[in-house]
Amino acid sequence: MAKRALEGIRIVELGPYVALPLTGRILASLGAEVIKVETNKVLDEMAFIPAWSKGAGQPDYQRHKKRITLDVRTDEGKDLLLRLLAVSDVFMTNFRRNILSRWGVDFPEVRAARPDIVIMWQTGLGGNGPYYTYKSFGILVQHMSGVSLMSGSPGSPPVAVNTSYSDYHTGVFQPTAIIAALMRRGMQGKTATMESSIFRSGAVTAGPAILDYQLNNRLPERRDNRDSSAAPHGVYRCQGDDRYCAISVEGDEQWAAFCHVLGNPAWTQELRFSTAFARLNNQDELDRMVGEWTIQLTSKKVMDTLQQAGVPASIVSQGQDLHDSEHLKARDFYRETNYYVAERGTHASQWDEGPSLSWSMPFNMSKTPVEFGNYSNIGEDNSYVFGDLLGLSPTEIARLSEREVIY
Amino acid sequence: MPSQTSYGDNLIAPCRVLDLTDDKGVFCTKLLADYGADVVRVEPPSGDPGRSKGPFPNDEPGMESSAYYLFYNTNKRSITLNLETSLGRSIFKQLAETADVVVESLPVGYLKNLGLDYESLSGSNPGLVMASISPFGQTGPWKDLKSSDLIAMAASGYMQITGEPDQPPVRQGNEQSHFPGAQYAAVAIMAALYHRDMLSGEGQYIDVSQQEALITFYTDAHPALAWMQMEQNVTRVGTNSTLVIPLGAYPCQDGWISAGVITPREWDSLAQWIYEVTGNEEILNEKYKGGNQERAPHMDVITALFLEFSARFTADELFHQGQKRNLVFLPVNDVSDLLHDTQLDASHLWTELNHDQTGVLKYPLGIFDSEDFAPAQSAAPSLGQDNQSIYEGELGLTAQEMAGLRSARVI
Numbered sequence: 001m002a003k004r005a006l007e008g009i010r011i012v013e014l015g016p017y018v019a020l021p022l023t024g025r026i027l028a029s030l031g032a033e034v035i036k037v038e039t040n041k042v043l044d045e046m047a048f049i050p051a052w053s054k055g056a057g058q059p060d061y062q063r064h065k066k067r068i069t070l071d072v073r074t075d076e077g078k079d080l081l082l083r084l085l086a087v088s089d090v091f092m093t094n095f096r097r098n099i100l101s102r103w104g105v106d107f108p109e110v111r112a113a114r115p116d117i118v119i120m121w122q123t124g125l126g127g128n129g130p131y132y133t134y135k136s137f138g139i140l141v142q143h144m145s146g147v148s149l150m151s152g153s154p155g156s157p158p159v160a161v162n163t164s165y166s167d168y169h170t171g172v173f174q175p176t177a178i179i180a181a182l183m184r185r186g187m188q189g190k191t192a193t194m195e196s197s198i199f200r201s202g203a204v205t206a207g208p209a210i211l212d213y214q215l216n217n218r219l220p221e222r223r224d225n226r227d228s229s230a231a232p233h234g235v236y237r238c239q240g241d242d243r244y245c246a247i248s249v250e251g252d253e254q255w256a257a258f259c260h261v262l263g264n265p266a267w268t269q270e271l272r273f274s275t276a277f278a279r280l281n282n283q284d285e286l287d288r289m290v291g292e293w294t295i296q297l298t299s300k301k302v303m304d305t306l307q308q309a310g311v312p313a314s315i316v317s318q319g320q321d322l323h324d325s326e327h328l329k330a331r332d333f334y335r336e337t338n339y340y341v342a343e344r345g346t347h348a349s350q351w352d353e354g355p356s357l358s359w360s361m362p363f364n365m366s367k368t369p370v371e372f373g374n375y376s377n378i379g380e381d382n383s384y385v386f387g388d389l390l391g392l393s394p395t396e397i398a399r400l401s402e403r404e405v406i407y
Numbered sequence: 408m409p410s411q412t413s414y415g416d417n418l419i420a421p422c423r424v425l426d427l428t429d430d431k432g433v434f435c436t437k438l439l440a441d442y443g444a445d446v447v448r449v450e451p452p453s454g455d456p457g458r459s460k461g462p463f464p465n466d467e468p469g470m471e472s473s474a475y476y477l478f479y480n481t482n483k484r485s486i487t488l489n490l491e492t493s494l495g496r497s498i499f500k501q502l503a504e505t506a507d508v509v510v511e512s513l514p515v516g517y518l519k520n521l522g523l524d525y526e527s528l529s530g531s532n533p534g535l536v537m538a539s540i541s542p543f544g545q546t547g548p549w550k551d552l553k554s555s556d557l558i559a560m561a562a563s564g565y566m567q568i569t570g571e572p573d574q575p576p577v578r579q580g581n582e583q584s585h586f587p588g589a590q591y592a593a594v595a596i597m598a599a600l601y602h603r604d605m606l607s608g609e610g611q612y613i614d615v616s617q618q619e620a621l622i623t624f625y626t627d628a629h630p631a632l633a634w635m636q637m638e639q640n641v642t643r644v645g646t647n648s649t650l651v652i653p654l655g656a657y658p659c660q661d662g663w664i665s666a667g668v669i670t671p672r673e674w675d676s677l678a679q680w681i682y683e684v685t686g687n688e689e690i691l692n693e694k695y696k697g698g699n700q701e702r703a704p705h706m707d708v709i710t711a712l713f714l715e716f717s718a719r720f721t722a723d724e725l726f727h728q729g730q731k732r733n734l735v736f737l738p739v740n741d742v743s744d745l746l747h748d749t750q751l752d753a754s755h756l757w758t759e760l761n762h763d764q765t766g767v768l769k770y771p772l773g774i775f776d777s778e779d780f781a782p783a784q785s786a787a788p789s790l791g792q793d794n795q796s797i798y799e800g801e802l803g804l805t806a807q808e809m810a811g812l813r814s815a816r817v818i
Contacts, residue, residue, distance in 0.1 A: 003602070003606055003607060004602075005598040005599060005601060005602040005606075006598060006601060006602070007602075007606060008606075018626075018627060022623075022626075026594060030594075030598045045669050045670060045698065045699075046627075048698060048699075048700070049627065049650055049699070050627075050629050050632070050633070050649070050650075051649065051699060051700040051703055052633070052636065052637055053632075053636050053637075054700075056629075056632060056636065057626070057627065057629050057632065060623075060626045060629075061626070125750055126750050126751070126753060126754035126776075127754075127776070128753055128754065128776075129749065129750045129752070129753025129754055130749050130750055130753065131730075131750040133730070134730040135730065135733065135734075135735045136735055136737055137651060137654075137667055137669070137735055139648055139650065139651060139654065139667065140654070140665045140666070140667055140735060140737045141737070142579075143646075143656050143663070143665040143737060143738070143739040143740070144665070144737045144738060144739070144740050145740065145745070146740050146741055146742050146744070146745050147579060147580060147581055147583065148646070148656065148739065149739065149740070149741045150579075150580030150581045150742075151569070151577060151578070151579050151580040151581075152570070152577055152580075157645075157646065157656065157663070158646060158656045158663055158665075158739050159569065159570055159577050159579070159580075159646075160569070160645065160646040160655075160656065161565065161568055161569040161579055161625065162568040162569070162625070162628055162641070162643065162644045162647075162648055162649060162650075163568065163624070163625035163626070163627055163628050163650075164626075164627050164650070168587070168623065168624040168625075168626070169586065169590070172587070172590040172591060172594060173438075173590060173774050173775075175594045175597070175598075176438060176442070176590075176593045176594050176597050177418060177442075177774075177775050179594070179597040179598055179600075179601050180418045180419045180442060180597055181418065181779075182601065182605075183419065183420075183597075183600065183601050183604060183605065184414060184418060184419065184420075184780075186604075186605050187414075187420065187604070188414055190779065191779070192418070192777055192779040192780060193777060193778070193779060194775040194776065194777040194779070194780075195754075195775065195776045195777065196774065196775055196776075197754060197776075199750065199751070200751065200754055200756050200771075200773070200774060200776075201774065203745050203748075203751055203756060203771055204756075204771045204774055205581065205583065205586055206581065206742055206745060206771070207475075207478050207479075207581055207582075208462060208474040208475045208477075208478045208479075209581060209742045210478070210742055210745065210746065210769070210770070210771060211462075211474035211477060211478055211765075211768055211770075212462040212474050212742075213742045213743055213746060214746070214768050214769065215462070215463075215464045215465075215474060215765060215768070216462065216464065216465065216466070219741050219742055219743065220580065220581065220742065222580065223580065224577060225557060225575075225577060225578050227557070228461070230555075233557060234557075235557075235561065235566070235575050235576050237575070242640070242642060244561075244575055244576055245561075246557050246558055246560070246561030246562075246566070248555040248557045248558055250555065307552050307553060310553060311553065312552075312553035312554055312555045312557075312558045313553075313558065314552070314554070314558045314561040314562040315561065315562070316561045316564070316566050316567050316576045317561065317562055317563060317564035317567060317630075318564060318567055318630065318634075318640035318641075318642075319564070319629075319630035319631055319632075319633050319634035319639070319640045319641055320634045320638075320640055321564070322564055322622065322630050322631045322634075323630075323631040323634040323635055326548055327543060327547045327548050327549040328547075328619070330546065330547040330548060331544055331546060331547045331616065331619070333616075333619050333622075334631055344698070356632060356635075356636075357631060357632055357635055359619070359622060359623055359626070359631075361591075362587075362588070362591050362615060362616050362618075362619030362620040362622070362623055363591050363592065363594075363595045363613055363614060363615040363616070363619075363620075364544075364613070364614045365595060365598070365599060365611055365612070365613050366525075366611045366612040366613070367599075367602075367607075367609055367610075367611035367612075368598070368599070368602055368611065
């Protein structure tokens, strides 16, 4: 088997929710050994989603990790965590420093256990500064980072996407810096402590609008689905329930191809649609005419005929489209996985197993495997980590489980 | 292999990255450049199309002053090179012989037709890491389809869950579709460099799909899983959420406040506060207590009670008082709010960079705050500013040869 990209790296992940676990999953898929520290006493609320099937969504975040249960709030738990960190390369956590300090695993203690460990401290709004005690969720950071007021139409309420938004930016930023810090440590012998924040990750993406405000003292134009230079450019209603096709016609060549697909009806030849500039100035009317064509067809038919003519178009994919997609199947993107049905107040070892599906990484690498791996239940890897790695005897592990330290 | 002493204050060594990306990948190479890589943007002699894209200072277009270009090309260098000429291609091959990384987001197969794909370039440089960022990946039946920011939002389904329930899907503004693929590409490139420099000496090829990257950026909506298990399609819920209940952006006295509750304890705190303010005992009803799924059937009642409550406060009052009650209340900001935010300042987000067309501007380069390294500190390059140092200094071309290339429109 080919050597994995991050072979030999051991990472300890302490913390719930979306961004931190996503970082762990990405690093695990690249071959790092990611050990996730949890306890049955306080479960991640994400263990109970989606609402219709509690726990079925967890493989997306937790696949391919070694999952152990350890109550780090106990003295013995803290000692075991420090022993684990002493043989690890990276410590990543999203707990606040005052809480880590209360448990005795704040960064000075961690550095004492392993001086050259790389530390990634993920915060919500920032670890130092006026909001350092404040809480946040990624899904609301789309409002705080400015993007919801850059979306939609002028004067409309903030426009939101129904997901944890900037948690994903943070979750995918973090692996780049962790790997970079490990290389730097290897080459230069210098380690790093770094802090990320969900807020900051969102603000970074505000992009050119930040410069525009400083240059021209104005806020970005809210363009809905339209474009500053291309028309038609939007989503158009098609046959079926809540079905739309997105079309973006850029330049005169694509416009000619678009008109050809429609059979060059008379309206497409009118002066008011003859140039990109004219089309931009008559967009409401243009969109109405395009919509009269698309509503007669399925969104897939609109997409296929336009794409065949070289015009950018796509169905607005729904869950079924993604689930059944021949393209995603050819790329082996969604794969079957087991999961454990979470039940509040019940020890995870008692949870039933069921079938779910999970995505695989959105990239392939030619020489090193990008691993899908297996999905462990909470605490499933206790004997490997506490026994094989830390050298505890089965009797000792049983004693600590009894005392609800390994629990 | 990077030398032992060349890092300076940066997170990564100045490894050479040849940047052939457009909108889909320009943020990937920006990340690497801000971390400290020596990213050389290879532009056609007429200039990267990003230079023609606004906004511009005072709305006066200029090749050196596009805010779009300036934002996405910090800490890079620029050379001009026409890859459509055979001489241009042979110069690119020479550059690739000593490069660490090539990143491209051209149509699938385009570089292969030019003889500049990974197979061709890695022959003389087995340590080369090459990444392609494309709308649908390098394989599969959709690989050649045309795309754009809007099309990427649609094809991935990200739009399906953006906007109001009774309205058409809306794309997120700001060309957000380009971030996920670019970010994953940077992860894979870093992993490939680690593997090369720390383990094997070997480079490799990376294929990133923008569509798949975007799908992972709304994982918690679980679109395919909802279809598999319930034959339901997840859809738009406005500013609410199917994950956190209640959650949303709500009107208040002077604008909007966003707020959300996850844990049973947070709910108890919010319900108590709403009760204190409105005196309405209904909010304390046992049936709303517990986790998100307990409250899900009662959203309408809860939202109405919340609106009665939020109308009595300003956004600032709700933000700070809510946080003091251990609740996630956050402001709904615009870009000017970000520039004035005291927390972002304290987190060292901003780096001031001087550029001769714009003067000093604040750039958000501090994704990570650390005492151990800092972002690189150069503004975006002017078109072809590094032609001389790279073509003469590195490839050893003479001034005469340079003039020849210029008149042949190669550089």
